[in-house]
Amino acid sequence: MVFAKKVKKIYCLSVLSLFSFVSLSQTLTVGFIDFPPHIALHEEYKDSPLYQYINEVFLQADFNVVYVKLPRERAFTELIKGRVDVLMPTSIPSNHETVRTLSFPLFHTVPGLCFKKENYIPILSATHRFEKLNIGVPAGSQLVAALTDSQANLIPLKGEDVTSRGVELTQRGRLDAFYHPSPVKVYHQENPLYKEVACSYFHGYSTPIYIAIANTMSKETFTAINQIFQKAMLEEPYEYYFAMRK
Amino acid sequence: MTLSSIKKIALKVVCFLFASIYLISFNLHANDAQMKSLINDITKMYMSSMVYVFKSQPIINDKNIDKKELLGKRFIDNIKQTYLAKYNEEFPKEDHFVKTVLLQAMVEVMDDNKALLYDDEIGFKGIIPATFAFQLSAKLSTKGVGLKIKFTRTAGQIRNKLNRPDSWESSVMKKIQNNPKIYYDENALLNGRPAIRQFTPLPMAHYCLACHGIPDNNPLNAGKKRSEWTNIDITGFEMENWTIDDFGGGVSISIEKSVLE
Known part of the structure; x- marks a missing residue:
């Protein structure tokens, strides 16, 4: 029994240290696509609610994040080539169905x-x-x-x-x-x-809008990001955060 | 081993079995009661929000007035007040995450309508109890939390096709239409998964008839000659000529059992 507990503890510590290793050692390049009113790239985008929500999520996980603004036409090319690690907000175009996304949609459009x-x-x-x-x-x-x-x-x-x-x-x-x-x-x-x-x-016909992830990203980093995003969304969903903004 | 010691052991085993059966059955009843209580709370919270939206029509549609009562925490506080007035009891505690999700979705729906609410060039905004209820249902369906809410009525009498009743709702309405009462089903299915479902009939109210009644009930006809009356209501639909005694449909709520565990 005691042995089993120790093994469990060691396992948990290893997982935690793996995540902290992933987060502390890695710089993420996050690409934003213009999607007003969630993120407006022609204005100071750091005032946008989506930037503020996402930045808070990544800060909690100690990721070193570099943000870039991307035109819609080029954004998926940048993601596929691995020049950005994360791209948002986006629906997945039919010609990019193999693109990975985080498990929770960020919000829905109607x-x-x-x-x-x-x-x-x-x-x-x-x-x-x-x-x-x-x-x-x-x-x-x-x-x-x-x-x-x-x-x-x-x-x-x-x-x-x-x-x-x-x-x-x-x-x-x-x-x-x-x-x-x-x-x-x-x-x-x-x-x-x-x-x-x-x-x-047309209520009832919504489309999920996701955070897309580069296929070049390691499984460990993907899991780490997915978990912190999932936790944030359970604590306060982005759509609720957006609705409650001042 | 003596006969008396065997008897003692047998007695202990029997006692243990009875105690176990009692505890299991007590637990099942407790779970059942909790499930019923949760689905009742959800139903009443949802219905209170619809009543508040009805009462707020002047704030919703009037131009150049503050709409803050319809947004954010103030909106939820107003629904809580409406609940208290309607049911004469305190608003349920947020002791289950589906209640939290429901309240958050209410705030999100009103925020989705914020641009329209503040558009002073639009008079009638179309945010009425039925459309609010549908938007809320649509919003909840995107949350993936195993909670489904629908304001529905017998098929063939539904304005929004997306609100048509499913087979469970149709069969329940058939059963209760002539004697409306709450119908609870603890062994139903939702999306192919075990669920509890409840259908709460809504009595037809006078405010329903403003759209669904006869041209006499249509506020657009007020002050006009009978020859100028229309049977098209303010939302653009043809009125159904229902009366106060007609079946008013109801609120159908389903919660997957996995959510309750």
């Missing part, structure tokens, strides 16, 4: 429609109200069934900045609304576009 304010439809389960509406949709994007099964005219939006195009066409009356996979990026109080449109959501 798709929706953005309207000119005077044409606002607050409840999108009222799909009969879409009949004959001209709704812009990003070309090639996956849409929710509530929209594709409706009687709306879906008009593909092309170009690099589909959101700006959607806002512009909605303002000019050429569209009644436009689809956005995550309208919160547009419709939040810090965004100047908040004055232009009002968005509502």
